[in-house]
Amino acid sequence: MEVEETWIRNALKKMSGNDDASVRRIDNVVKESALAKGENYLSTISRTSADVWLSSGEIQKVSCILKDQHQSPLLKQMSVEAGFFLREIEMYRDVLPKMKSLMEAIGDRKEPIWPECFGYRLYDQIALEDLKNCGYVMADRRKQLDLEHTLFTLRQIAEFHAISCVLHERSQIPVDLFGKIFWARNLDQTKEEIDGMLFRLVEALEQWGYEWHEAKSRLEEAIPLIWSEVKQFFNSCNNGLTVLNHGDCWTNNFLFRYENSSPVSMKIVDFQLCHLGTPAHDLHWFFASSVPTRIRKQNFDEILNEYTRILAGNLIKYGYKGDLPTLEVIRGHYDRYKVLQLWYTVLTAPGVLAETKAAYDVEEIMREAKEAKDRGQKSQFNPYSNLADLPRSVIQEAILDAMANKLI
DSSP states (O other), X not given: OBOOOHHHHXXXXXXXXXXXXXXXXXXXXXXXXXXXXXXXXXXXEEEEEEEEEETTSOEEEEEEEEEEOOOSHHHHHHHHHHTHHHHHHHIIIIIHHHHHHHHHHTTOOSOOSSOOEEEEETTTEEEEEOGGGGTOEEOOTTTOOOHHHHHHHHHHHHHHHHHHHHHXXXXXXXXXXXXXXXXXXXXXXXXXXHHXXXXXXXXXXXXXXXXXXXXXXXXXXXXXHHHHHHHHHHHHTTSSSOEEEOSOOOGGGEEEEEETTEEEEEEEOOOTXXXXXXXXXXXXXXHHHHSOHHHHHHHHHHHHHHHHHHHHHHXXXXXXXXXXXXXXXXXXXXXXXXXXXXXXXXXXXXXXTSOGGGOOOHHHHHHHHHXXXXXXXXXXXXXXXXXXXXXXXXXXXXXXXXXXXXXO
């Protein structure tokens, strides 16, 4: 697929590291899909490559990752209304440069934990550093992360949170854009979506065997309470310790570089859901989507203690003036919104743990739901009715935990 947009060619020229006088022309600009179905849902990801001809006669091969807004009607509408690209472009042109400046101001010259942005088109395309060229790779989303990767990832998230906390304290993060989690922008619609998903899970539990009938009854009865707790989270998530949550902390948004089979560097990508609030969101989303239940349960104290240690240490390093969070404070944030562990697991597991051949066709799901709603009927799509063993077992464990903790 040929690419003609001038701004993309300029981004490729910038990526080559040469000035305008040194570049004679750019040829063979080709765009191809970079991710398989099910590896990304909120945008389309492609790899754009080109030959950069220099005045010296040398030909440089360059490539970048081009992130595009969905063009199918319903997904595009959702993206525009939710402000996915508006938020991410503002991260790359405003917030992340401020984070880098804060790092440099204290003499921290290490490589940032996000990729370089080489350009964008308002508000539907972004050209990013091709991390594959630097040796970064994704982990296997279906296997999720082992303890080593879990700890390594949370150290980077903790530093990201600490830097953002200092910027927020200095009023350098635009609250009008990042002040609310995007689900809080239309509470009626969010309630309808959460209730709908939970009722579909109740329907599926009916088919899971007699031993799940009690769970079905308790979950069905608890649906209004779950919404009440989630709504309270939306309304209070800027009280107390406030960080800029990444918003979508799942396996495919972390890329690792290795030495001797161990991760030594990490990049965080996809900043479309960033919002200010309690770190409980990122912690619960990360555990629900990316960490096997067994690893979380067996190592929870160690994991949370490491996150707190790195968070507090970086807050000191970057000059935070507020009270430093203790383990008890972070655990309090986590436990106060423990219902998120159930909801986020129910929400993410069918998609992030699906086999590639069974990955969602989101546009088709949205189209069917819209047509059903226009007819005054309920959508027939139920993500829980034919789950593979892995996502089903993860959801079952989350339900049993919720029952044990009297959340349902």
